[in-house]
Structures are given as C-alpha cells and as structure tokens.
Amino acid sequence: MAVERAYPEMIRDEHYVRPFDGWQGYAHVRVWRPAPDQVTVMLSGLGGGCTLEKLLPLLRDEYPDDTVEFFFHVPSDWAALGYYAALTVGSDGTVVQTRMAGDTLAARLGPTLYATEDPDDETTGWGGA
Known part of the structure; x- marks a missing residue:
C-alpha cells in the first residue's frame, strides 16, 4: 500500500502591498x-x-515565535531565465541569495509551490538554478 506524503500547510498567499x-x-x-x-x-x-533588505525584517516580525526560513523566486520570461534562491541575512543587513533548484523546494513544500506561482511565470520547475 502506497503512503501518501504529507506536505506542509500553506497558510498565506497574498499580494503584499506596503509603502x-x-x-x-x-x-x-x-x-x-x-x-x-x-x-x-x-x-x-x-x-x-520593495527590496529584500526592507521586506525580510517586516515579515520576520509577523512571525515572532517561529523560526523563519526565506526563499526568493525570480520568474522566467521571454528575455531571461528565472531562478529560486535560499535567502540569508548578513550581520550588516545585506541579503545573500544562494541559488537552488525549484524542484528541491517543491519536494519540501508540495504541489502548492508551483500551483501558486505568479501568473506570468514561464519557469519550467527547475527554476534556472
């Protein structure tokens, strides 16, 4: 009997707008x-x-009791390959991007990762990594 894999619950999917x-x-x-x-x-x-340096602290503050792991996706389009990246914040506040395969994230997060991508995204899963 096959065991169905449990993926984490998606708790938020929004177009975040702030000044x-x-x-x-x-x-x-x-x-x-x-x-x-x-x-x-x-x-x-x-x-x-909106930049990663400005946005990450705001989002981290929204989850004060949690360990927060950040990732970034630049969608592909007709002119450039997109990519996925793990994000870390340096002691000086700069954000470092470490590119990775989108399928690696999809294996962890489940089908909602690709199902909720930006409508104009032409990335084919691997994310250009």
Whole structure:
C-alpha cells in the first residue's frame, strides 16, 4: 500500500502591498508551516521600492515565535531565465541569495509551490538554478 506524503500547510498567499520610501511597494508572499514553530516564506514579484533588505525584517516580525526560513523566486520570461534562491541575512543587513533548484523546494513544500506561482511565470520547475 502506497503512503501518501504529507506536505506542509500553506497558510498565506497574498499580494503584499506596503509603502516603502514614499513608493507603494509590493511582493507576492507565500508562507507554509512545516512545523508548529517554523514557517517557510517564498517571495517573488518585488516592485515599487520593495527590496529584500526592507521586506525580510517586516515579515520576520509577523512571525515572532517561529523560526523563519526565506526563499526568493525570480520568474522566467521571454528575455531571461528565472531562478529560486535560499535567502540569508548578513550581520550588516545585506541579503545573500544562494541559488537552488525549484524542484528541491517543491519536494519540501508540495504541489502548492508551483500551483501558486505568479501568473506570468514561464519557469519550467527547475527554476534556472
């Protein structure tokens, strides 16, 4: 008898809009809860003055009792390959991106990762990593 794999629950999928430096900034924010005290956050579609350096602290503050793991996705389009990346924040506040395969994340997060991608995304799963 085959055992169906349990994936973490997606608890958030929203077009996040906030003012950043006088501009209306935005990002696509998706969050999964793989454990009671842990969240995995996927960011994409940043624009309007919203940067990873500004956004990560705001999102971390929204989950004060959890370990927060951040990832970033740049969708593919007709001009450039997209990619997925794990994000870490340096002691000086800079965000470091470590590229990785989208299928690695999909194996952890389940089918909701690709099912909730940005509508214009032409990434074919591996994410250009």
